[in-house]
Amino acid sequence: METPLKLVHLNLALLVAAGIGGLGCSHRPACSTTLHVIVSAGPTSRDPLMTFDRASLLVFGNVMQTVMADPTGQWSSSGVVERWTNPDPSTWVLYLRKGLRFHDGKPLTAQDVAASILRVRSEERSPLHGFVQNVASVVVEDSDRLRLVINGPANVLWRLASIPVTPGGAPVPPDGLPVGSGPYRVTEWRGNRIRMERTASGTIPPSVPQRVDIAIIPNAEGQLRAARALRPVIVVGAHQELLDEAGRSGLSPMEVETKGALYLVCNVRSGRPLASLEARRALAAACYGKIPSPPGGHWHLADDIIPRRVFGHVDGRFAIDSKWAVPAAVPKSRLRLVAVGNLASLAKAVAECLERGGWRVELVSMSPREAFRALQAGQFDLSVVGYDCTSGSALELLTLAFSRNGGTVNLSGYRNPRLDALVEEASLSFDPAAQRELLVEGGDIVVKDLPWIPLYQVKLIYLTSREVHLTSEAALGIDFSRVRIGP
Template sequence: MTRTRLASGASRHLIRVAAAGAAALVAAASLTACSGGSTGGAAATAEWKLTTTTAKPSGDIDSFSFALYAEPATLDYAYAFDYPDNQVLANVCESLLRLNPDYSLSPGLAKSFANPDPLTWVYELRDGVTFHDGTPLTAADAVASMQRIMDPQVGSSWFSVYQNVESITQTGPMEVTVKTKIPDSQFNQGMGGSAGVIESAATLAAKGKDYGNSTAGVNCTGPFALKEWKSGESLTLERYDGYWDKELRAKSKEMTFSIIPDATARVNAMKSGSVDGSWQIPMESAPQLQASGKGDVLYAPSSATSDLVVSNMKGVLGDKRVRQALLMALDRPGILKGASQGVGEISDVLTTKLVWGTASEAAKKTAFDDITRYKQDLAKAKKLVEEAGATGKELVYVTAPIGNDFSVVSQATLAAAQSIGLKLTIKTVSPAQYTALFSDPSAREGVDLFYTVWYLSSPDALEMYGVLRTGDFSNYGGWSDAEFDKTVNEAVGTMDPAARSVLTAKAQQIANEELPWLPLATGPLPLFLGKRITGLDPSMAFLYYPWAAQIGKR
């Protein structure tokens, strides 16, 4: 999905996906790993494997707690666009569709959906669903919730999911019909995230601009209801006994998110057992967390890649040869080792296989095997710079004091540029100024490169390439390629997932060759799960799936 507005605070794109431990993962008998990997070679400093499920709970639990590295900016689904916001909201509010831990989509508040013609999506809502205040879910609630995201006065972070929508109307007692201006396969893909959340129309009207803040709260349909929000301290959720989905009835009467911005304090809370878990644990702290005996360091499948965004195609990097040269000059194994202690894998593309679940096998081979590999080759890279007439030219790289990976990547980029005859100036800005790079074009003026960890919120790799089309808001460098645009636009209008994946694979090949962004690596999503609790299916879908409802007594 394309983005048009970022939530306040730290951008969702700047958070370190591989911000967790690198100690050798000793999987407990209660954990089941479905796949694994290690970086291999000199960069490998830790053994790790992906964990997709943990043992079923032995029973319910009175309460448990998770640490948050920052307070949510909001619980308003229209603006929820960051890790703290969405990991809380996922357990309280629900969408028309459900994005599952394996990144598949299934019915959510809509018990079914149909695409009777290329311009129409029809959603049939479930009967018997109630909001936390006990009022029943209706089609009018869905229409109000969805139209709100389209309202330019609201300025939703998720507006672009609706960019091709012509109308949203109630067409039956529990039926909503969406008409689009052009065939748009991606609209339905977005209904498993915040863009598809349904809130009580009455609550939206009553709360107004206060909706979703720490005083007004929210009134949704999820397995937990928001009980209390102590600003700067914690958010407490309580089990909603009227929840419609018996399979995801919360196994805990209550759960608390403790807001602990300081990384050391957060780790100490986990080591002491005063909090039971946390997503995105600090990488350097994983060994001590694993050794603490208080729980397990786990690595979940992720939809994110770490990349260098080329933010100025009118400058030196406007020549593809220079972009290719810089990527070939980068010591990416060294970056992986320094930034995440070797946990992860080098990547030459901008997506991970997690979002290719509905693709054909031929498309996946095209997308991940039939591509250019950019191995480090300084001699070849230097020659490309010379051929482009770029020797001695200057690049401006913007970074911020956010985490160790930001420092590692900036210094590695400096070394790479210098090694092939380029000059690179590193400009360090505040985290808030860094966040502005994603939302304010003026903040990118004179900037050639910046670092991001970019995750996808839908189960379709096309989401990534939609944002790189000519003129798209998130096409930060103004890159333009006619064949790419044609391919992506055709894919958007292709409703069959397998057929669409063939076109998406072609788009990935073009991006791999043209390098509008420079891919660095992929890494798992790290977390800590305390010894008191189990039942979680670790996944990047924790931002949209009611993961806390799964957790019970170990």
């Protein structure tokens, strides 16, 4: 496997700017129902089953429907499953809504749902693979009914809310257009430009964008020039230069807390320098709060392993206090710190901080592919990673990054039987209050054991022209059907 589920050394352009943008009509009067969106980076793939980052969600969250509805309620389009039964702890029967069709007019059936799930399960390179790796079998029982059997009892519903349904689960060619069943369809994808058009039947209120023109503009100068020329317009993940010019350009800023964070991942496997809790405590005390924030973003010091906007977060849980005091005799061995891409500068700052504290650090720069292989093989002691908890629940983070079911996503090699039991119990619970109690206890365990050390959490800055009204939280993307254009 080359790319673990979403646990990627996120390009800072994706983590900070995190989106895509758009250019469209050259004359403003003709654009009354066309929304222009400007961002720094686009989807990493045209295939919705092979990508899962914030830039991709901005497109595919509007074009595709997932198997189950989004549990966070951020996206207005419901999942294709209308209801479900759970005849035994390992079996789920899913019933599809009637009359579903793809944008090309073909019916969306249980066969398409099954094919999409099975393709993601077979594609270990897909960042969605971890969501369905525990699916043992999928059986189509009727055109609108399928049966999932999983390896061991677990609630798969939140996992399936991240799996898009595509026609036959087929790959999208590099120059092809993705076909979905969501409220917008892609009409053009050429270079750094993506166009979408509203597909809903019936009368569409004039305040809802009927078209979305998207352009990927990586530099601040180009973004500012486009933002001045186009109306209505949204700039996603605005550069600081745009914030300085926002008022003069008729743009209003909106700050959005995301569900993503940057971490130091510690290799806690037996025989490694950070295998002991005392060594990890010494390392955390040496670097937490002492590393400069990454450039070009809007960051705040993380106060929990679970990001603030994620269900299960506890304010101030990750506090440096007397519990971090460690004996001076704790050996400060040589550490191999893997640095990747745009996070290399942050990794360098970590290395310098640790060296000031008496650690010896070997800073190793790798390509993303090399780094993933090294991390999965345990050939590292430390690495800076980014993680976006896109489900909005700590169950995702605790399951995939720290539990025995995390597979290759559990890069630290961490094991804790009590955490595994809590995660399993939480995954079977449908009571939010009871589930939160379990997740909070699980978060406390991870905070105390320190397989990961949180560094920074990130905020996004949206700039909008005065006639644009964002009605969704926009932490992971923008549901264009909820945007309103008007006075």
